Amino acid sequence: MSLSISITLNGRPHDIALDDPRVTLLDLLRERLDLTGTKKGCDHGQCGACTVLVDGRRINSCLSLAASLDGAEITTIEGLADGEALHxxxxxxxxxxxxxxxxxxxxxxxxxxxxxxxxxxxxxxxxxxxxxxxxxxxxxxxxxxxxxxxxxxxxxxxxxxxxxxx
Amino acid sequence: MNRFDFIRPASVAEAVAAASEPGSAYLAAGTNLLDLMKIGVARPGRLVDITRLPGLDRIEWDGDGGVRIGALVRNSDLAHDERFARTFPAVAEALLSGASAQLRNAATVGGNLLQHTRCAYFQDTASACNRRVPGSGCDAMQGENRLHAVLGWSDQCIATHPSDFCVPLAALDAVAEVEGPSGRRDVAVDALHLLPGDTPQARNALAPGELVVAVRIPADAAAFAGHSRYLKLRERTSYAFAVVSAAVALEMQGGAIANARIALGAVAAKPWRARAAEASLEGLRPTAEAFAAAADIALADARPSGDNAFKIELARRLVARALSLASQGTPEDMPALPASPFSTIPGATNVA
The missing domain is CATH 1.10.150.120 ([2Fe-2S]-binding domain)
Structure with missing residues (x-):
């Protein structure tokens, strides 16, 4: 079963084909897009290490299925700084x-x-x-x-x- | 996590049709469901993603001042809606006392209503649990059960419902609008969650495929806006489920209580409405004696299900405290620690 989603990630559009609907946003970022700044702590929404912004709001990316995020705008820690200038x-x-x-x-x-x-x-x-x-x-x-x-x-x-x- | 089919329906009707297949589950934010799937407690063969369904994310006011909250409204959006928080302050306070800011940003109104118990034995697939596997037994009975139910439990299940939001909703006669294979119907929030009895696996009154599409709070509940509180005792200051909680609302007329509402949280498998205690307050002046007597009535049927007799006295004191605070008026601003009885304001009492 293949699912496709389009997201904007740190300001850049991405079209992603998901081979598995079980992929969380956290695993998508870390395992498939090589954005390892977002951390996996508890993987159950209890620790907050995986916090990212989805459509400008902070959420736990470990408890969000990537397949449900078609059209979303996502900001991770890698997208905060403006070049060399820190946020x-x-x-x-x-x-x-x-x-x-x-x-x-x-x-x-x-x-x-x-x-x-x-x-x-x-x-x-x-x-x-x-x-x-x-x-x-x-x-x-x-x-x-x-x-x-x-x-x-x-x-x-x-x-x-x-x-x-x- | 088991494999599953992922369905993205375009309408409520399509969603209901898809979820009427056995083994299906609705997916909203997933903050509870995904967690349960990761630990193997929930194993749906099909997820019906309702997050993109149109029209379910609105807060709508009717001409009388009642409100209809779409099932996909996020907990934080509802709590911070200015008119909503002003009209139903105990509901806003309950919402803001639940979970963390991240979870409140994601979790939906419908998902909050339908969340599962946090009983550790329900969540542990190696334990016996009649709620998870009917007939397997209940390891909570002889286990770590200090936070379990003191009202409405059975010898099959002593789990509690964990929601904060549902407690003031039950107190204010809120109604869930449900769409299902045989059409639309209303279910009172007070009747939505079932006590365990002999069938703890039947946790709510919804039939297979039925979807909560909205929650309505009737206009007359706005009469309590000036004297409402939600209080929640936790084992740490923030980001914890309730040990016990209480939603109270008073309608004051000429210095006397014209109407009272009381509901308790974390004491039973459903939000626990205390109607006899409410009736005992009608016409009385707001005194400590009246509140203590009402609290006694509210907990009259309570009995420990394990090492949790302390919850009964704690709940009694919390009801009395919440009534006392509500009688002094709803706070003008949301407290820094919503629902906490432990004020950080100098001079305020921290002793119930």
Missing amino acids: PVQAAFIEHDALQCGYCTPGQIMSAVGLIAEGHAGDDPERVRELMSGNICRCGAYHGIVEAVLEAQKTIAQQDKRRAAA
């Missing part, structure tokens, strides 16, 4: 030591990008912690993660303001 969330994670081993980091960053776009946290660290609770960090870098999310949110707001004024 503000990436820069803030480095600045605030928001990682130790780094395995959860792509998921944390994609989740933070989604959180900032959703716009429900304000500048309240409690809301950031609550809204980042779908991303587990076994090294326990949570303190830096919350700081990084809050700073990146400010940076992005300033960028948006400058862009609106320009």
Whole structure:
């Protein structure tokens, strides 16, 4: 049984023929498109390491069947930076030591990008912690993660303001 | 995961026809189903992908102020819909207390209603489970069962329904619109999930092929908007299923309770509506004594199914606490920790 889907991945169109309907978005990215930045942690939607944006919203790619995503626009960690210029969330994670081993980091960053776009946290660290609770960090870098999310949110707001004024 | 046929129907009618074949399952976001397929608990021979069906992703208001929520509306979109959250605040709070932001972005209204129990023995194919394999027994009875049911359980099954969303829906008399091989019908959310009895495998009132296409909340439920809460006790602050939860809604008139609604979550195989407790509050002033008495009535029939007697007292206190908080008025803003009884606001009490 062959299923075909067309997706936009990190800004570029892809036509993909799936030989097996069981392929999750996570496995499609890692095993078939060689985008290994998105990590497989628990593979059950509990850890958040596989977080990507689908149509601008953060989801767990391990719990999404690729075959159901025809027409979707997908952004992974590989699609965030603008050439050599890091995305503000990436820069803030480095600045605030928001990682130790780094395995959860792509998921944390994609989740933070989604959180900032959703716009429900304000500048309240409690809301950031609550809204980042779908991303587990076994090294326990949570303190830096919350700081990084809050700073990146400010940076992005300033960028948006400058862009609106320009 | 087993192999399966993947069907992409173009209409509800096509979907219903495809899913009426034995061994079929509907696929919406898949946040519960795919997980169950990965662990071998669900083994559908055919998945009917309904995610692209037109017209099921809308929130529509009728002239009276009732709402019809399409089955494919995502949990987060519903919770953050400004009018919806203002009109049915306990439902929004329940939604935001469930799962994680990623899962809420994906999970649908219909999928939330029809999710399976998180009983560990149901999820472990090496364990006996009457719900998964009828007649095989119930390993939960002699197992780790501190989080299992205290109401409505049977000697066949002590699992609970895990949904937060369904608890205020049951309290507010919400109705599921169901489309099936023999047409469209309404099923009250309170009647959608079945208690286990002798047939725990029959977990809900849907016939094969039937599809939830929408959920309606009646206009009169909006009368509770000013005095509603959903409270949820968890074993960690966030991203956990309820140990016990309570949705309460009060209609206040002249300082007295004109109408009360109470439903409990994580205590039974369905959201547990406490009608006798509701009736006990009518006409009373909102006092601690009245709330404690109502909570006693709500849990009067509860009995432990294992090492979970503590849940009964916990549920009693949570009902009383939720009633007390609701009587003080729905919070103006969604709390930073939705549904948490543990406030981070300085000065607020954390003792029930």
